[in-house]
Amino acid sequence: MNFKPQLSLMLICLFAQAAIAKSNCEDAYTSASYGLSHSKKAFKANNFDHQQYYAGRALDALEKTRDQVNNCGCDGALVSIASGIENLEKALDPKDWDMGRYFTKRAIADAYSVLENLDLCSTPDETSSSEPKDGISETDNTASTAEEKAAYVQALDELEAAALTELKQLDQTVKKLSELLDCEVPQFSMDQIKAKYDGQAQSESMNELQEQLIEDARSLYRQALDAIEACWENK
Structure with a gap:
């Protein structure tokens, strides 16, 4: 009996499962990075509402991280995720602002720990030696990687916030123009745009986020121009 087809199918399934797990862990890393970025913003906030x-x-980002980690099998990250979720839940309902900062600071440490564990899960164990290479320890490398990725996520958030502000101003300008021309111009739904980007930037790269934001701006212009042209044709 020829077992070659069955063996090939088994290998394909194993590789597919490994690829899916790797992808899920990468998604978890992205979500954990958002959790870290938002925790830092909460810690730096200058008022209770922010x-x-x-x-x-x-908290939303870490809960999403937990679900993704359960799918990718990096169990070492679950303890820090649970601790981070607990601290953020306390930060949401503290007895005062200082206690909110205290629990948020603890959540930041938890988020770093999650990222470190995810790094360990995604890094192959190439050597059994625990000696650092070039005088740099594995912990230092992991922390550096986490900092860089968190900074990148923060840059995405800042780009998103700035672009949404500009879109809002553009929306207001279109509204004023429609009033001056006595034309009914459909308003761009800023609520829908905010919901589209809120919480987690839905792009995987800076270029993708820029393309999404540019397309939203183009859509606003197209709707406004079409409505104004139609209005003047009917006058």
Whole structure:
């Protein structure tokens, strides 16, 4: 009996499962990076409302991370995720602002720990030696990688926030123009745009996020121009 087809199918399934697990862990890393970024924003917030808002976004990100980690099998990250979720839940309902900062600071440490564990899960164990290479320890490398990725996520968030502000101003300009021309111009749904980007930037790269934002701006212009042209044709 020829077992070659069955063996090939088994290998394909194993590789597919490994690829899916790797992808899920990469998704978990992205979500954990958002959790870290939002936790930092909550810690730096200068008022109670902003502190709670960003703590809530960080909590959502870590809960999403937990689900993704369960699918990718990096069990070492689950303890830190649970601790981070607990601290963020306390940060959402603290007895005062200082306690909110205290629990948020603990959540930041938890988020770093999650990222470190995810790094360990995705890095092959090439050598059994625990000696650092070039004088740099594995922990230092992991922390550096986590910092870089968190900074990148923060840059995405800042780009998103700035672009949404500009879109809002553009929306207001279109509204004023429609009033001056006495034309009914459909308003761009800023609520829908905010919901589209809120919480987690839905792009995997800076270029993708820029393309999404540019397309939204183009859509606003197209709707406004079409409505104004139609209005003047009917006058």
